[in-house]
Amino acid sequence: MGPAAENPDAARAEELAAVVREVRERVRARHPQGSGAGVALPDLMPLVHARDAAEGKVAAIGSVNPRPGGPLNSLIQAVKRLIARALDWHVREQVEFNRGAMACVEATLEAMNETNRALAELGVQIAELRRSQAEALGGTERRLDGVIARSADIERQFDDIRRHWVEWRGGWEHKLADNEIRLLRSVAELQAAFQHRAALTESNFRDTVRTQHAEFTAALENTGKAVEQRFWSEMEKLRLEYERMIHQELRLVRQRARALPAAPAQPAAVEPPAADLLAFGLRFRGTEDYVQEKQRFYLPYFAGRKDVLDVGCGRGEFLELMREAGVAARGIDLDEEAVSLCRSQGLEAEQADLFAYLDAAPESAFDGI
Numbered sequence: 134m135g136p137a138a139e140n141p142d143a144a145r146a147e148e149l150a151a152v153v154r155e156v157r158e159r160v161r162a163r164h165p166q167g168s169g170a171g172v173a174l175p176d177l178m179p180l181v182h183a184r185d186a187a188e189g190k191v192a193a194i195g196s197v198n199p200r201p202g203g204p205l206n207s208l209i210q211a212v213k214r215l216i217a218r219a220l221d222w223h224v225r226e227q228v229e230f231n232r233g234a235m236a237c238v239e240a241t242l243e244a245m246n247e248t249n250r251a252l253a254e255l256g257v258q259i260a261e262l263r264r265s266q267a268e269a270l271g272g273t274e275r276r277l278d279g280v281i282a283r284s285a286d287i288e289r290q291f292d293d294i295r296r297h298w299v300e301w302r303g304g305w306e307h308k309l310a311d312n313e314i315r316l317l318r319s320v321a322e323l324q325a326a327f328q329h330r331a332a333l334t335e336s337n338f339r340d341t342v343r344t345q346h347a348e349f350t351a352a353l354e355n356t357g358k359a360v361e362q363r364f365w366s367e368m369e370k371l372r373l374e375y376e377r378m379i380h381q382e383l384r385l386v387r388q389r390a391r392a393l394p395a396a397p398a399q400p401a402a403v404e405p406p407a408a409d410l411l412a413f414g415l416r417f418r419g420t421e422d423y424v425q426e427k428q429r430f431y432l433p434y435f436a437g438r439k440d441v442l443d444v445g446c447g448r449g450e451f452l453e454l455m456r457e458a459g460v461a462a463r464g465i466d467l468d469e470e471a472v473s474l475c476r477s478q479g480l481e482a483e484q485a486d487l488f489a490y491l492d493a494a495p496e497s498a499f500d501g502i
Contacts, residue, residue: 184238187231364430424450434501435460441501446482449475456480460501465490 428451435441438460443451446464448471455462464482466472475482 438501440499442499447471449480452480
């Protein structure tokens, strides 16, 4: 068991002391005294004591003072109570007035307490403001001291720079002049090297182009000669092939003519049957488009001519090429059907023998045959 359980009187004394402290703290909070953070507050305790005394007097109005016991004192007390009840109507208004005055005093005291509390809070705020201002002022002073110190350092550095500026300026101007001379010399050397390199490049380029042109011209000429030789060789092969086929056909025609039975003698010689030259050409020469495509090789040789003669014009392939090129041309052929075919296409052609036609033509009548 603890000491408080062993001594009940001590526990009650401690509890009573705690209650008294709490009441005192509440009274001080409600009725602040002294000063609030530097703000002087009015002392309201005399007014509180006067109020308490006045309340005691107001409570005693109409009451009978106690007296010691005994018959005489009891009789006196009864007379006093009777007189008090008899005078109650007379003192009632005085009692109400006194109570109203005490209520006014109580309200005034409460208002003054509120004023003291507001002043105390205002004093606390003023103290906080002064403390923050002091801290800010201290920080400002410290920063100002730092700025002043830095200004002094900068001023010393500026003095050093000003003392060494003359020396630095002379050396800097000398170095600048040297660098400028070196730069100009380097630029001149670079320009000369560039011009020399450009001249060499241009010369090499011209030599390369000239060599390539010569090589291209030689290769083109060789290729043209090779193509021309191949063309004429192919033409020679075709000519030989055509002659071989013609001889074969003629031999077959002669063989068929010999195989026919002998006809009775007639007064006039019988002419051999006429060959279909158009069918022969279609069979062994090819179509008109094929022949025209092969004959386009001759167009450059007849460009700009005035009067061209096509000997053995046949179906008129070459005459159509001359008409497309805008060259005046005419044709002759022994086959009447071929001449009729050319004329049906709007080409100038006539049936004639080569030698008779040339003998009848004037000298230099044609500029292309």
